[in-house]
Amino acid sequence: MTPSKSFIQTHLSNTLTEIELLLDAERKYKGKVRDTFKIENNRILIATDRQSAFDRVLAAVPFKGQVLNNISKFWFEKTKDIVKNHLIATPDPNVMVVKTAEVFPVEVIVRGFLTGSTDTSAWVNYNNGIRDFCGVTLPEGMKKNEPFKNPIITPTTKDKDHDRLISPAEIIAEKRMSQEEWEEVADIALKLFARGTEICKKSGLILVDTKFEFGKDKDGNIMLIDEVLTPDSSRFWLSETFKEKIAQGQEPDNIDKEFLRLWFAKHCDPYNDKVLPDAPADLVIELSLRYILSFEKITGEAFVPILGNPTILSRIEKNLKKYFS
Numbered sequence: 001m002t003p004s005k006s007f008i009q010t011h012l013s014n015t016l017t018e019i020e021l022l023l024d025a026e027r028k029y030k031g032k033v034r035d036t037f038k039i040e041n042n043r044i045l046i047a048t049d050r051q052s053a054f055d056r057v058l059a060a061v062p063f064k065g066q067v068l069n070n071i072s073k074f075w076f077e078k079t080k081d082i083v084k085n086h087l088i089a090t091p092d093p094n095v096m097v098v099k100t101a102e103v104f105p106v107e108v109i110v111r112g113f114l115t116g117s118t119d120t121s122a123w124v125n126y127n128n129g130i131r132d133f134c135g136v137t138l139p140e141g142m143k144k145n146e147p148f149k150n151p152i153i154t155p156t157t158k159d160k161d162h163d164r165l166i167s168p169a170e171i172i173a174e175k176r177m178s179q180e181e182w183e184e185v186a187d188i189a190l191k192l193f194a195r196g197t198e199i200c201k202k203s204g205l206i207l208v209d210t211k212f213e214f215g216k217d218k219d220g221n222i223m224l225i226d227e228v229l230t231p232d233s234s235r236f237w238l239s240e241t242f243k244e245k246i247a248q249g250q251e252p253d254n255i256d257k258e259f260l261r262l263w264f265a266k267h268c269d270p271y272n273d274k275v276l277p278d279a280p281a282d283l284v285i286e287l288s289l290r291y292i293l294s295f296e297k298i299t300g301e302a303f304v305p306i307l308g309n310p311t312i313l314s315r316i317e318k319n320l321k322k323y324f325s
Contacts, residue, residue, distance in 0.1 A: 002296060003305055008062050008288045011305075012281060015049035015060040016094060016312045032057060033068070033232060038100075039323050041218075042088060045096045046316065051279075051287065052232075053261045054118060054270035055162050059279035059287075063305050065094040067291040068230045072096070074299045075228035079195055083188045084217070085224040092319040093306045101215025101225050105158045105176050106166070108185060110193040111209040112151045114142050115235065117261050119271070120156055120165055122209075135167030145246060151193050153186055158213070184222055185214050196229045203297040205255070206242060208235035231256040231294045255294045260287055 019028070019035040029036040032052035037044040047065035050057045070093065076085045086098040116123045122133060123144050131138050134154035155171060156163040168186070171177050177185065189212050200207045211233040213226040227233050237252040245252045251262075260283065264270045267277055292303045308315035 002292060002303060003063070003289075005285055005289065007305075008285045009281070011062045011307075012284065014307065014312070015062055016046075016065050016316075017048055017050055017060050019046055019048065019313070019316075033065075034227075039097075041100055043098050043100055044320065044323060045098055047094050047096075047227075051257065051260065051284075053257060054264065056270065056276070058260065058264060058270075058276065059284050061284055061291065062288045063303075064288065064291050066306060067295045067303070068227060068232055069094050069096060071230045071295055071298055072227045075196070076224070078199065079192055079224065079228065082191050082195060083224050084221060085228075086215070086217075091323070092316050094312065094316060095320065097323070098225070099217060099223070101217060101223060103158070103213065103215040103225065104181070104185070106171055106185075106214075107156045107158050107163060108189045108212045108214065109154045109156060109209065110151050110189050110212065111148065111154055112193070112197070112206075113145055113147050113208045113235075114138075115145050115208060117258065117265055120163060122154065125165075134165050135169060145252060151190060153189060181222065188212075188214070188222070188224075192224070192228075196234075200236065200298065201239070203300065204239050205297055206237040206239050206252075208237055210234035229298070231291050236294060236297075255290045255297070257287065259290075 033048055033050050035046045035048060047069040049060045049062060049064045051059040051061045051064065069090065073087065073090055073096070076087045079085070086101055087096055088099060089097040091097060111122055114122050114126055118124065125133055126138055126142065136152045136154060155166050155168065157166050168182055171182055172179050192212060193207070193210065196210065197207045207229070210229055212224065212228070214222055215225045217223050235254060235256050235258055237254050241253045260279065263283060264276065270276060295303050
């Protein structure tokens with residue numbers, strides 16, 4: 001049974017935010033949401049409950065890490081016929097053991113609709129008069145949340161502090177990828193987006209846009225890495241209310257983190273304010289429920305929250321002992 005609002009409320013403080021295990025800290029890399037540990041020729045990815053947007057961590061959302069980890073696991077299985085991926089095992093609900101990859105310093109964004117609220121989003125740039133967007137010429141007269149004739153690819157850099165928009169020509173000129181690598185990755189990304197769109201449609205969802213990341217394995221083969229088609233890396237709208245919302249001039253109903261972005265954009269300057277307001281508890285609870293709903297709609301399975309004894313961190317440590325013995 002799907003966790004209730006009251007259940008989530010009782011677990012607001014039972015979140016995974018910091019990874020302080022008996023692991024060697026020198027082998028740890030802390031990302032905005034995931035923490036990475038090197039183990040021999042592979043890596044361990046731990047999906048935390050940290051919620052990021054605007055290049056900052058904004059909140060801790062109960063069960064978010066478990067949702068992200070298991071949605072990615074679902075999609076890796078559903079897309080392995082399109083491209084190899086880095087997944088080896090999932091020894092814990094929040095953990096993946098993955099192959100080491102030579103990561104391309106590019107995030108491949110595929111967009112089906114003109115929307116968004118961040119400074120790298122299609123709508124914000126379009127509304128500011130940009131028509132040459134990452135090498136894609138956008139037509140005049142489009143409205144927010146309008147679909148593109150065909151999905152477009154609008155890459156960004158994969159940088160430590162702040163991603164920036166980049167065109168395929170710039171990717172090649174900056175030697176981030178070769179021409180052949182970009183063409184192969186772009187073709188794969190569109191096939192992945194088509195597969196995601198097909199599966200989401202059966203679940204009553206519209207896949208709006210998403211981010212893919214790629215790397216090369218030790219043999220030089222391109223593989224899909226990081227996370228796949230999660231509410232962190234994608235936008236999902238509910239198809240049953242989409243037309244009605246658009247007709248009323250309202251934002252589509254979503255089950256991703258966009259409504260959290262919109263709340264912060266309304267109450268502060270999330271890119272420039274040194275201190276941001278705390279996300280209200282009811283907002284965090286709602287976001288947790290939306291993440292859980294996304295898992296259930298995408299996978300068709302009931303979400304079963306896995307708690308720790310006594311903490312999530314202690315559970316993870318126990319499940320990872322064999323990898324660090």
